[in-house]
Amino acid sequence: MNEMNEVRKPPVATTGIIGWLRINLFFNWTNSLITLFVIYCLYQFIPWILDWTIFSADFKYNYLGEQITNQEMCSRNLDPENGGACWAVIYVRFYQFIYGFYPKVEVWRVNLAYVMLAFALLPLLYAKLPYRKYFLYFTYIFPVIAYFLLNGGLGFTEVSTNKWGGLLVTLVLGCTGIALAFPIGIMLALGRRSKLPVISMMCTLFIEFIRGVPLITLLFFGMVMLPLFLPEGIDMDGLVRVLVAVTLFQSAYMAEVIRGGLQAIPPGQYEAAKSLGMSYWRMNLLIILPQAIRISIPPIVNTSIGLFKDTTLVIIVGILDLLGIGRGTLADTNWLGLSYEIYFFVSLVFFIFTFGMSRYSLYLEKKLKTGINMGAD
Amino acid sequence: MRSNLGFFSDEKFRSIFFQTLVVGLFALGLFFVISTTSYNLEKRNIATGWSFLQNPAGFDISFSPFLEFKSTDTHLKVYFVGVLNTLLVSITGCIAATILGFILGIVRLSSNWLLSRLVYIYVEFSRNVPLLLQIILWYSILIQLPRVKQSLQVLDVFYISNRGLYSPRPIFESGFSYVSIAIVLALISSFLINRWAKKRQDKTGQQFPVFSSSIGLIFIVPLILFFILGSPLSFEHPELKGFNFKGGLVIRPEFIAMFLALSIYTAAFISEIVRAGIMSVSKGQREASAAIGLKQTWIMRLIIIPQALRVIVPPLTSQYLNLTKNSSLGIAVGYADLVHGFGGISLNQTGQAIECMAIVMATYLSISLTISFFMNIYNRSIQFKEK
Numbered sequence: 036m037n038e039m040n041e042v043r044k045p046p047v048a049t050t051g052i053i054g055w056l057r058i059n060l061f062f063n064w065t066n067s068l069i070t071l072f073v074i075y076c077l078y079q080f081i082p083w084i085l086d087w088t089i090f091s092a093d094f095k096y097n098y099l100g101e102q103i104t105n106q107e108m109c110s111r112n113l114d115p116e117n118g119g120a121c122w123a124v125i126y127v128r129f130y131q132f133i134y135g136f137y138p139k140v141e142v143w144r145v146n147l148a149y150v151m152l153a154f155a156l157l158p159l160l161y162a163k164l165p166y167r168k169y170f171l172y173f174t175y176i177f178p179v180i181a182y183f184l185l186n187g188g189l190g191f192t193e194v195s196t197n198k199w200g201g202l203l204v205t206l207v208l209g210c211t212g213i214a215l216a217f218p219i220g221i222m223l224a225l226g227r228r229s230k231l232p233v234i235s236m237m238c239t240l241f242i243e244f245i246r247g248v249p250l251i252t253l254l255f256f257g258m259v260m261l262p263l264f265l266p267e268g269i270d271m272d273g274l275v276r277v278l279v280a281v282t283l284f285q286s287a288y289m290a291e292v293i294r295g296g297l298q299a300i301p302p303g304q305y306e307a308a309k310s311l312g313m314s315y316w317r318m319n320l321l322i323i324l325p326q327a328i329r330i331s332i333p334p335i336v337n338t339s340i341g342l343f344k345d346t347t348l349v350i351i352v353g354i355l356d357l358l359g360i361g362r363g364t365l366a367d368t369n370w371l372g373l374s375y376e377i378y379f380f381v382s383l384v385f386f387i388f389t390f391g392m393s394r395y396s397l398y399l400e401k402k403l404k405t406g407i408n409m410g411a412d
Numbered sequence: 413m414r415s416n417l418g419f420f421s422d423e424k425f426r427s428i429f430f431q432t433l434v435v436g437l438f439a440l441g442l443f444f445v446i447s448t449t450s451y452n453l454e455k456r457n458i459a460t461g462w463s464f465l466q467n468p469a470g471f472d473i474s475f476s477p478f479l480e481f482k483s484t485d486t487h488l489k490v491y492f493v494g495v496l497n498t499l500l501v502s503i504t505g506c507i508a509a510t511i512l513g514f515i516l517g518i519v520r521l522s523s524n525w526l527l528s529r530l531v532y533i534y535v536e537f538s539r540n541v542p543l544l545l546q547i548i549l550w551y552s553i554l555i556q557l558p559r560v561k562q563s564l565q566v567l568d569v570f571y572i573s574n575r576g577l578y579s580p581r582p583i584f585e586s587g588f589s590y591v592s593i594a595i596v597l598a599l600i601s602s603f604l605i606n607r608w609a610k611k612r613q614d615k616t617g618q619q620f621p622v623f624s625s626s627i628g629l630i631f632i633v634p635l636i637l638f639f640i641l642g643s644p645l646s647f648e649h650p651e652l653k654g655f656n657f658k659g660g661l662v663i664r665p666e667f668i669a670m671f672l673a674l675s676i677y678t679a680a681f682i683s684e685i686v687r688a689g690i691m692s693v694s695k696g697q698r699e700a701s702a703a704i705g706l707k708q709t710w711i712m713r714l715i716i717i718p719q720a721l722r723v724i725v726p727p728l729t730s731q732y733l734n735l736t737k738n739s740s741l742g743i744a745v746g747y748a749d750l751v752h753g754f755g756g757i758s759l760n761q762t763g764q765a766i767e768c769m770a771i772v773m774a775t776y777l778s779i780s781l782t783i784s785f786f787m788n789i790y791n792r793s794i795q796f797k798e799k
Contacts, residue, residue, distance in 0.1 A: 059525035066524050073526045233431040237438070247780040248773045249740035251751055256773075259765040263452045264445045344542040351743055358545055374552040382541045382549075389540040 088379075091119030095126050103127070105369040124364065124373045125380050131360050132380070135200020141192065144184045145203055151177060152210065160395065178214065196274040200355040202384065204274070208346040208356065212281040213339045219282065220289025225319060227290065228297055238290075245287035250345055253280040258352045277349050281342070288338045296331030297323065330403065336396035340389050357381050449766070464762045465491070471757055473748045475664045487758045494753035495775060501670050501749065502736040502779075508675035509735060510728075513682025520687050531683065538680040544741050546677055551669035551745040560656055571650060571657065577668065580647035581661040587644035594634040602626035666747040670739065678735045682728065689724035690716060721794050729787035733780050740776070750775060
């Protein structure tokens with residue numbers, strides 16, 4: 036009886052850092068082998084990429100301390116053994132990447148428009164903003180202000196759109212496309228679900244046609260065919276023609292997303308609205324659409340990400356967006372052969388915008404889920 | 413209020429009224445567009461009609477693996493070359509994207525934290541960078557490869573240079589048709605064996621080694637026949653003559669860039685779809701199959717994947733459609749697909765924008781509809797059937 040019980044060893048750690056490592060990286064021998072292999076690959080790759088992008092790279096001066104003005108002065112062209120990326124091309128051409136060929140004296144207008152865009156987006160992105168109502172009024176009039184600010188008129192000197200370029204064009208196309216496609220998409224979605232057979236058929240045909248053809252054919256349509264359809268004397272601006280194509284394209288996708296939201300609304304909502312004697316438009320505007328749009332916000336953001344990436348296609352019809360400026364720079368003999376630097380930079384800019392949007396859509400999805408649960412409780 | 417509106421408050425009348433109004437406005441708009449267009453076309457001396465399809469194209473197409481193309485060939489032939497090139501890059505891209513996407517989707521769910529994070533980084537990067545940029549980037553990498561004279565040699569038969577990948581071209585001699593017939597027969601019979609084995613297993617519970625017998629039929633039998641017939645297949649090797657290779661099979665960098673960019677970009681989306689599909693299968697299914705003693709690989713193949721497919725296939729279809737439509741971006745790197753060849757060069761040469769664009773759009777619509785049609789059939793076949 037006095038005999039002591041055998042002392043049991045404590046169990047192998049399943050908590051803490053060691054436990055985490057055991058479970059996630061070294062669970063069994065295949066797992067450990069994979070982990071070691073991946074670590075080895077990263078060990079080979081990461082120092083090289085860091086060296087190329089940062090440690091051996093030129094930002095403004097090359098390794099001799101000279102300010103870089105063309106590709107021959109890049110360290111990697113002077114000393115191919117040691118030089119890394121030559122970011123000086125971005126530094127020198129930064130103005131073009133952000134504003135295109137916008138006149139330098141007028142560039143404050145673009146800067147102001149960028150700042151105002153941020154303020155206009157704020158109430159849309161953040162629902163708990165104090166004084167959100169007043170911010171929203173600003174959002175509604177922002178497109179008008181931005182039009183006069185960027186294009187000219189009302190006392191501002193006119194800057195023709197063929198001087199616009201770079202991030203400016205990318206943002207103008209993306210934001211206008213999304214903003215215009217939203218109401219058109221709602222109309223198309225309502226039209227497709229309409230009980231009137233002619234309207235429903237026409238909307239369905241339009242949506243399926245646009246979704247069945249690539250955006251590039253619509254851009255060609257806007258560029259080559261639209262001028263033929265319009266009477267003489269109406270000369271449409273190149274950017275406007277592209278905008279028409281982009282908006283048509285986006286509105287069809289938006290319509291399908293919103294239709295998904297409409298389908299999720301239980302029929303009881305329609306019946307309740309009708310029993311209160313509401314007309315079709317009152318029912319949709321006050322009861323159905325607010326709910327349908329609320330649930331379709333995450334997919335709306337997702338199609339918007341798609342559109343934002345697809346705006347790069349305009350370079351094929353000769354509009355110089357961010358990628359177009361990049362390609363233009365590469366065609367310049369001063370900066371020949373710096374394709375990796377330029378494409379890396381353009382990718383990074385797009386990545387920041389689209390990754391930001393996708394994170395935002397995830398955040399919304401989570402918020403909406405909890406919102407619905409609270410409603411059910 | 414009702415009374416002075418009269419019959420306008422009648423729902424039936426209103427519906428007919430609005431629909432007639434819409435049709436009328438649409439017809440009016442159409443009439444306006446057609447009349448201004450025909451006026452504009454006449455004024456700019458642009459021909460109309462379809463006769464231009466029979467005119468000689470007058471330009472060369474660098475990549476036409478299926479049809480021999482000369483500059484004296486017609487615009488109609490440009491169209492066919494374009495369709496074939498579009499289909500080639502779309503089909504190969506879809507296959508590669510599906511395989512890569514499934515692998516990545518499964519790896520993303522791996523219990524190894526490092527591996528799944530790595531796939532996550534890959535997915536986020538390739539989803540969030542515009543496809544056009546990726547195509548151009550791949551192309552710029554490929555054309556910076558060494559020149560033809562210094563081309564990299566792989567396995568002594570493949571040559572990689574900035575003009576593309578040169579590989580031996582297979583030449584089928586007279587007896588080879590028997591071998592291909594044998595392969596087709598083997599495919600059909602292994603399909604029949606599969607059906608028979610399934611039926612037998614449902615009835616009696618006995619299993620039949622379908623996989624190994626199919627492999628034997630498809631590979632071994634034609635191979636034996638191939639040697640019996642005295643290997644009726646030879647290869648034409650590419651040879652360096654002057655500034656370029658002569659002979660052999662060449663895969664141009666435009667195609668490789670398109671193929672790589674399309675499949676890598678779409679694979680990122682597919683891997684997310686696959687991940688969501690696998691995660692949609694409830695944990696209980698896995699636990700139940702483990703409890704009856706199934707092996708890990710069997711659990712995946714027999715329990716998880718068939719159920720996940722029901723969730724995976726509909727969004728997968730739209731990815732295939734996207735890939736096919738995105739193949740139109742070949743114009744950026746000069747890949748002679750439908751848009752670049754027929755909708756681009758032919759359009760510029762003939763000036764008949766309306767006809768060319770109509771044909772291009774109609775072709776894409778029919779390709780899209782065909783893909784949807786077959787994927788819908790497949791989708792119906794894998795949906796849950798209640799007995």
